Amino acid sequence: MSVELTEKELERYGRQIMLFGEESQKRLKKARVIIVGVGGLGSVSSLYLAAAGVGKLILVDKERIELSNLNRQILYTTKDVGKYKVEVAARRLKELNPEIEVEGVVDEITEDNVKDYVSKVDLVVDGLDNWKTRFILNKECIRQKKPFIHAGIRGMYGQLLVVIPGKGPCLNCIIPSLPEEEKAFPVLGTTPGILGLLQATEVIKILTNYGTPAIGKLIIYDGMDLSLREIKVNRRPNCPVCGGI
Amino acid sequence: MIRVKIISRAKEIELKENKIIAEKLIRKLGFSPDEVVVVRNGEVITEDDEIYDGDFVEIIPVASGG
Ligand SMILES: [Zn+2]
Numbered sequence: 062m063s064v065e066l067t068e069k070e071l072e073r074y075g076r077q078i079m080l081f082g083e084e085s086q087k088r089l090k091k092a093r094v095i096i097v098g099v100g101g102l103g104s105v106s107s108l109y110l111a112a113a114g115v116g117k118l119i120l121v122d123k124e125r126i127e128l129s130n131l132n133r134q135i136l137y138t139t140k141d142v143g144k145y146k147v148e149v150a151a152r153r154l155k156e157l158n159p160e161i162e163v164e165g166v167v168d169e170i171t172e173d174n175v176k177d178y179v180s181k182v183d184l185v186v187d188g189l190d191n192w193k194t195r196f197i198l199n200k201e202c203i204r205q206k207k208p209f210i211h212a213g214i215r216g217m218y219g220q221l222l223v224v225i226p227g228k229g230p231c232l233n234c235i236i237p238s239l240p241e242e243e244k245a246f247p248v249l250g251t252t253p254g255i256l257g258l259l260q261a262t263e264v265i266k267i268l269t270n271y272g273t274p275a276i277g278k279l280i281i282y283d284g285m286d287l288s289l290r291e292i293k294v295n296r297r298p299n300c301p302v303c304g305g306i
Numbered sequence: 307m308i309r310v311k312i313i314s315r316a317k318e319i320e321l322k323e324n325k326i327i328a329e330k331l332i333r334k335l336g337f338s339p340d341e342v343v344v345v346r347n348g349e350v351i352t353e354d355d356e357i358y359d360g361d362f363v364e365i366i367p368v369a370s371g372g
Contacts, residue, residue, distance in 0.1 A: 102372045190372035215369035218314045235350075236368055240341040246371040253372065279343065279350075281366055285316030292345050292366075 064090050064116075070160055074114050085269035086114060092268045093117040095182040097170055097198060099150045100124075101133035101253025102212055102260065103188025108136065109261035110186075111154040115268065117162040118154065119182060122146045123169045133250035170194050175201045184267065186260055187211045190246075192239050199224060199232040203303045208267050208274075212256040216247050217284030219256040221275070222294075223263050226306060229276035230294050233302040255282055308357055310335070313366045329353035335365060342367050 064087050071078065074086050092115050096103045099122045110118060126134070126141045126149065134146075141149045147165030154163045170178060179185060179201045187210060189195050195211065202209035202224060209224040211232055224231045259280065266272040281290040298304060308321040312335065321331075328344050328351055339353040345364040346357055357363055 098372050100372045188372050190370065192370055212372075213369040214371045215367070216314060218367075219369045219371075220366070235343065236340070238340045240368060240370065241338075243370055246369075248371055279366075281313060283313045283316070285314065290364075292343075292348070292350060294350055 063087075066090065067160075070114065073158075073160065077113065081269050081271040085271055088269050089114045089265070090116045092184070093119070093182040094184050094186060094264060094268075095119040095121065095178055096186045096188050097121050097178075097194070098188030098190065099134075099136065099146045100130065100188055100190060101214065101248065101250070102257040103186070104134045104136040104150070105254050105257025106186050106188060106261040106264070107150060107154060108157065109258065110264060111158045111161055111163065113261070113265050114158065114161060115264075117182075118164070119178070120147045120150050120154075120163065120165045121168050121170060121178065122150075122165075122188075123167055133248060133253050135250075135254070170197060172197055176205075179205050179207060182207070184208045184210070184264060186264060187213075188257075191242050192236075193242070195232060196239060200302050202226060203231055203306065206306075210260045210263055210267075212253075212260050214248060214252045214256050215243075217249050217252055219252055219282050221256055221259050221263075221280040221282075223267075223275045223278075225267075225274060225276050226303065230296045231300065231303040234297040234300045235279060235294055237297070237300075249284065252282070252284060255284075307359060308361050308363060310363045310365060313364060324359045326357050327353075328355050328357060331357060331363070332365065337365065337367060 151163045151165035206226045211222040278291045311318045343366040
């Protein structure tokens with residue numbers, strides 16, 4: 062399927078087209094991306110992916126906005142408290158960029174529906190706050206050979222892992238067993254901001270084929286002493302999730 | 307001496323040990339093995355690996371929040 066860019070789109074995306082060219086912009090327009098969880102990470106990644114012109118964004122989150130979300134979930138304002146996150150998020154993103162399609166779904170990813178959701182998109186962005194669902198998504202992305210852009214945050218630190226099935230380690234290679242879940246975690250609002258931006262950057266690079274994706278690198282941000290580290294990580298040959306591919 | 311940096315705590319500690327199993331170090335610092343990644347001299351190691359005098363170790367708690 063070939064797509065064309067309208068005059069308005071050429072103007073809207075002019076500065077990034079200067080960077081990576083019209084063909085890359087067309088690739089973004091054709092792309093379909095799911096953002097699972099529109100909390101601190103998803104607020105930020107979805108805003109920048111919408112602004113960049115990713116053709117279709119699917120947002121999945123079952124939660125409603127709470128006042129205590131607003132120190133970091135920057136898609137939402139005080140008057141949105143009580144509303145479904147995906148409803149407000151979809152409206153905000155459409156206001157930012159009416160050229161793209163945004164679908165908000167009040168739902169939770171489970172073993173039963175994950176296959177369906179992943180099959181609808183080219184790439185999956187992790188905006189989750191629990192390991193169980195991340196492991197479900199990681200596994201399905203490996204099965205369907207679709208990139209999975211993981212990030213997790215706490216306090217003033219967080220990690221990023223770009224999973225490209227078959228090319229580098231998956232989440233399970235790095236974290237072999239499910240860590241204990243933590244319900245209400247401490248967090249400074251800027252932390253998911255930084256990690257969400259790194260995720261959006263990697264998504265755009267992968268979709269446009271511009272730059273080099275961070276494959277095989279665990280990226281560690283630590284705001285306490287402001288450092289951004291990359292740690293070389295390898296696939297585990299005996300990984301139960303990606304070992305066979 | 308083994309130098310240990312714990313990501314998230316902004317501090318480095320020094321251990322006098324000549325040798326320690328990674329898992330023992332993790333537990334000594336109050337973590338459990340499935341919630342941290344241990345990096346020795348820039349490379350990820352497993353909980354069964356040994357750490358020696360002169361090594362620099364980073365303990366990276368994996369963050370689950372979003
Ligand atoms: Zn794996």
